[in-house]
Amino acid sequence: MASSITQESIDEVSQKTDIVRVIGEYVPLTQRGNDWWGCCPFHHEKTASFSVSVEKRFYYCFGCHAGGTVFNFIMEMEKLSFPESVEFLAKRAGVQLRYSDGGYVPEKDDQGAKLKAEYKDLYGRVATMFHYMLTETEAGRFALDYITKRGISTETLEKFKLGYSPADRTWLRGFLEKKNYSAEFLDNSGLFSRKYPATAFFSDRLMFPIFDRKGDVVAMGGRFLRGNADKSPKYLNSGDLIQYKKGSTLYAFNFAKQAIREQKKVIFCEGYMDCIAYHQCGICYAVAPLGTALTDEQIRLVKPFVDTVLLSFDSDGAGQTATKRAILLCRRQDITV
Ligand SMILES: [Zn+2]
Known part of the structure; x- marks a missing residue:
């Protein structure tokens, strides 16, 4: 039997995790009444119908009905399995996880x-x-x-x-x-x-x-x-x-995510070298799609944090096609290019 995280550990992580703070790093939230509200990261919207309840330790979107615990949220946003999301949040909350040989987590x-x-x-x-x-x-x-x-x-x-x-x-x-x-x-x-x-x-x-x-x-x-x-x-x-999964990964996103959040903008550039050059001169919100044209999923990765998308593709034929495609995709997701 595979080892799994004990229920006590999962509960401890849940108790020591501030759900508003965690979700707030992905979605700007404002307090209204007892709950916190923001624009849903799971569907396109301009008015906030995404709510987070501290009391219930739960998020829920009245638009697309996405909802769940902070673990579900991290699974979605970070593309993790359930145990990985527990580990992710445990590290954050400083909880030492205990594992047992029990079947809580599907093998x-x-x-x-x-x-x-x-x-x-x-x-x-x-x-x-x-x-x-x-x-x-x-x-x-x-x-x-x-x-x-x-x-x-x-x-x-x-x-x-x-x-x-x-x-x-x-x-x-x-x-x-x-x-x-x-x-x-x-x-x-x-x-x-x-x-x-x-x-x-x-x-x-x-x-x-x-x-x-x-x-x-x-x-x-x-x-x-x-x-x-x-x-x-x-x-x-x-x-x-x-x-x-290359279609849902952005090169240098690990280095760029903080700057993207802080500056509310992102540069999509052509490839590794361009991207690295931007970072070297202090423009740390640059990322690159990976050997493919920009995808909807890649845009969704940055969408919760940005007001503006900047495109920096080559001016050759392929670069222009990539630029046009990227503009279309961003417009479809209501993002300014
Ligand atoms: Zn929604």
């Missing part, structure tokens, strides 16, 4: 969460290794020279944990096998070719770890640096993985 959910955590762990480890390759090894020197020439500072490079994936495409598998990962686990990791599982998906590239909103590495993007440019795409990106 399937628990297994999924466990596997996700294991893959995040793997990606974190690989990102650290690639970062080391870039900054400390002779093999990574030319990649380091490249980004230094592009004006990226050491501080920025550390913050975004940029890396270098070795040219030897068999190296990564060997390295990870020594760490006792199972073949099946590695086969499904997205780090290797589907057809030739010994072959690394990323090789001889400048690597950009992709973080989730908590700052854990969940995926990777790699920029082509040298060799036959006709044969290799400029950017290779992780596809959807158990711990990563």
